[in-house]
Amino acid sequence: MPSAQVAVITENTVDVKSPSQSSEKQQVIEMRDGDTLQVQMSVDGAQIISALSPRITVTFHKVSKVINVPAKMIDPTSKERFIQRTLLDQVSGQIHPGQVVALMGPSGCGKTTLLNTLAGRALSGVTGDIWFNKQRYDKAMKRKLAYVLQQDLFFEMLTVKQQLTYTALLRLPNNLSKQDKLAQVEQIIDQLRIRKCANTPIMLVSGGEKKRVNIGTELLTNPSVIFLDEPTSGLDSTSAVALVEVLRELAMQGKTIITSIHQPSSQIFQSFDQLILLADGKTIYMGNPSNALAYFATMGHHSPAQYNPADYVMDLVNQDMSIREELKQAYLKNRIVADGKAISSQSSSAAQQYLFPEPSGNEADLTNPDNVNLIPTKKEGKWPLSFLPQMLILCSRSFRLTGMSQLTLLNTMQALGLAIVSGLCWLRMDFSEDTLSDRSSYIFFLMTFWPLQTLMGGLLSFPFERSVIEKERASGSYRLSSYFIAKSLAEGPLKLILPTCFLIISYWMANINPNFGIFLAILVFQLVAILVAESLGLLLGAALKNLHHAITAATVILLSLMLVGGFFVKHLPHWLGVWGKWLSFFKYSYDACLQLQFKGDRVYSCVDGSIIASCRNNTSGTFYSKDALQYFDIGIGIGWNFFVLIGMFFAFRTLAYLALRFINNHTGRA
Numbered sequence: 066m067p068s069a070q071v072a073v074i075t076e077n078t079v080d081v082k083s084p085s086q087s088s089e090k091q092q093v094i095e096m097r098d099g100d101t102l103q104v105q106m107s108v109d110g111a112q113i114i115s116a117l118s119p120r121i122t123v124t125f126h127k128v129s130k131v132i133n134v135p136a137k138m139i140d141p142t143s144k145e146r147f148i149q150r151t152l153l154d155q156v157s158g159q160i161h162p163g164q165v166v167a168l169m170g171p172s173g174c175g176k177t178t179l180l181n182t183l184a185g186r187a188l189s190g191v192t193g194d195i196w197f198n199k200q201r202y203d204k205a206m207k208r209k210l211a212y213v214l215q216q217d218l219f220f221e222m223l224t225v226k227q228q229l230t231y232t233a234l235l236r237l238p239n240n241l242s243k244q245d246k247l248a249q250v251e252q253i254i255d256q257l258r259i260r261k262c263a264n265t266p267i268m269l270v271s272g273g274e275k276k277r278v279n280i281g282t283e284l285l286t287n288p289s290v291i292f293l294d295e296p297t298s299g300l301d302s303t304s305a306v307a308l309v310e311v312l313r314e315l316a317m318q319g320k321t322i323i324t325s326i327h328q329p330s331s332q333i334f335q336s337f338d339q340l341i342l343l344a345d346g347k348t349i350y351m352g353n354p355s356n357a358l359a360y361f362a363t364m365g366h367h368s369p370a371q372y373n374p375a376d377y378v379m380d381l382v383n384q385d386m387s388i389r390e391e392l393k394q395a396y397l398k399n400r401i402v403a404d405g406k407a408i409s410s411q412s413s414s415a416a417q418q419y420l421f422p423e424p425s426g427n428e429a430d431l432t433n434p435d436n437v438n439l440i441p442t443k444k445e446g447k448w449p450l451s452f453l454p455q456m457l458i459l460c461s462r463s464f465r466l467t468g469m470s471q472l473t474l475l476n477t478m479q480a481l482g483l484a485i486v487s488g489l490c491w492l493r494m495d496f497s498e499d500t501l502s503d504r505s506s507y508i509f510f511l512m513t514f515w516p517l518q519t520l521m522g523g524l525l526s527f528p529f530e531r532s533v534i535e536k537e538r539a540s541g542s543y544r545l546s547s548y549f550i551a552k553s554l555a556e557g558p559l560k561l562i563l564p565t566c567f568l569i570i571s572y573w574m575a576n577i578n579p580n581f582g583i584f585l586a587i588l589v590f591q592l593v594a595i596l597v598a599e600s601l602g603l604l605l606g607a608a609l610k611n612l613h614h615a616i617t618a619a620t621v622i623l624l625s626l627m628l629v630g631g632f633f634v635k636h637l638p639h640w641l642g643v644w645g646k647w648l649s650f651f652k653y654s655y656d657a658c659l660q661l662q663f664k665g666d667r668v669y670s671c672v673d674g675s676i677i678a679s680c681r682n683n684t685s686g687t688f689y690s691k692d693a694l695q696y697f698d699i700g701i702g703i704g705w706n707f708f709v710l711i712g713m714f715f716a717f718r719t720l721a722y723l724a725l726r727f728i729n730n731h732t733g734r735a
């Protein structure tokens with residue numbers, strides 16, 4: 066193993082004089098190659114961090130998982146509604162602190178299912194016993210267990226350090242100071258050797274670095290047990306070896322590590338402490354990886370010389386059904402329990418010597434290396450932080466992300482460009498009768514373009530963010546309500562900057578109404594209409610799983626709202642005209658802005674007399690702007706329009722939150 070620089074927290078503390086000569090305690094981090102690094106973590110902080118990670122033995126006994134699959138998915142001609150499928154069949158094992166255990170087997174054999182089950186995720190249909198030390202799984206243990214998903218799910222615009230910092234601030238407990246949380250981030254950066262990409266946005270780092278960031282995100286809370294789903298997939302062999310070395314170092318700190326892995330190199334394969342080989346949800350080997358070939362040889366399956374043992378094992382289980390069946394039967398015959406006795410009388414002692422014993426299932430036989438209670442008391446609470454700090458941190462993250470995605474050069478150019486083009490199209494309109502329809506169409510453009518644009522942004526928001534949020538929430542990071550409120554508070558103001566710039570430019574170029582108060586009121590309506598549209602977009606994005614369905618629904622709803630709003634058809638069927646138009650949020654903002662535009666006694670000149678009655682046959686006459694309003698189909702007054710829009714905003718937001726909370730849009734696999 067190359068000389069790796071691994072940081073090991075020692076019990077030592079030293080007094081360090083700061084420049085101001087004040088005495089300050091620091092934690093000494095000893096590097097394995099002899100260097101010493103001073104990380105400014107307080108002694109209390111180091112104690113809190115190390116208390117987060119008691120040593121845990123994971124024991125599972127006869128764990129099975131059966132699911133009901135819609136029958137039509139398997140056999141389109143089936144008359145049944147559901148067919149039962151066994152994903153795991155009586156799998157047993159025990160994994161101790163300090164061990165790195167590999168789960169291997171052909172694709173679809175149940176590796177991810179076993180990892181999910183052991184980690185307490187997707188527990189429906191699971192039978193059997195799972196213990197952490199001597200305690201059964203409880204949701205409150207979540208923070209002691211880390212799960213590194215196969216996919217590296219992040220907000221990729223954040224840098225590596227920002228990602229780790231937000232996670233540390235959110236997930237480390239309240240009683241740890243901010244400085245200690247940041248020190249923990251620094252330590253993880255060094256431990257996982259990602260210092261050189263610490264300030265690089267995640268979307269630009271290499272696959273191996275991204276995987277380490279993924280692991281680092283889970284390690285920040287100093288978990289006791291780490292589950293990893295195919296952490297080396299997509300990595301070249303050097304990166305894969307480096308990653309497994311990191312896992313080995315973590316195990317040396319007393320962590321229990323269980324990882325699924327596909328076709329590891331010979332070096333990686335031999336480095337595991339235990340190999341659990343599955344086929345069709347059943348165990349076919351559980352023992353030392355270096356004994357696997359000898360075990361299969363007792364059944365007459367000999368590996369060619371110089372062959373990677375991992376490849377041979379995988380070829381064997383992938384070959385054909387009959388060999389898989391033979392291996393499953395052989396394991397059932399040969400397996401032994403913790404007291405060393407064989408379960409079957411037909412067992413072969415030649416084969417048995419290579420197998421690790423299965424746990425007996427008696428609670429009395431469970432081991433408890435650090436005799437501590439793994440379930441936090443009520444006082445410690447379900448969440449690491451209370452609502453407000455959680456929301457403020459999420460707000461800051463949302464603000465940063467929205468700023469990066471909304472205030473781009475492209476978006477700014479789009480807004481300014483369109484503002485100038487529309488300003489030129491409606492340039493310096495006279496206050497005369499023939500500009501009435503152009504003035505109303507300006508308001509229509511204003512009240513549709515930005516709301517439509519923002520609605521689409523809102524629509525795409527959850528489909529892209531959902532997987533990251535689900536991952537973070539699955540590890541107990543924060544409340545959904547904190548996330549949702551933070552997102553609403555942080556994104557709103559940023560999404561309103563460009564529309565405001567647009568209005569400032571185009572409004573005055575078009576000469577809508579020189580009264581500054583009117584300008585401000587129209588601005589308010591434009592911004593409220595945008596927030597309502599965004600809320601509707603969020604609702605559709607949260608409620609509909611499939612992005613394509615959500616976009617289709619949005620298109621149908623928007624066009625329908627415009628049509629029933631009476632913008633294109635003057636003579637709607639009575640029932641549609643009376644009831645339908647009140648559903649259209651475009652109508653409220655449009656009506657209000659039209660009233661604002663023509664508010665007051667501004668004098669307009671008559672031109673051809675085709676619209677205003679008093680102008681007929683009197684082209685040199687004048688009329689007051691408010692007289693023009695009777696020629697438009699104006700509904701309720703300005704104030705009411707405002708209240709209805711605010712009501713719609715809260716209704717759509719609340720429904721979006723409920724949809725996010727209660728509509729099950731995930732696949733059920735994790």
Ligand SMILES: Nc1ncnc2c1ncn2[C@@H]1O[C@H](COP(=O)(O)OP(=O)(O)OP(=O)(O)O)[C@@H](O)[C@H]1O
Binds near residue numbers: 172178732
């Ligand atoms: N929710 C589900 N509905 C239907 N089938 C499922 C579900 N979850 C898992 N399966 C099936 O269970 C089997 C085991 O899946 P699992 O993901 O555990 O396999 P795996 O060994 O991790 O595969 P891979 O190596 O390809 O990731 C597969 O055949 C999979 O299709």
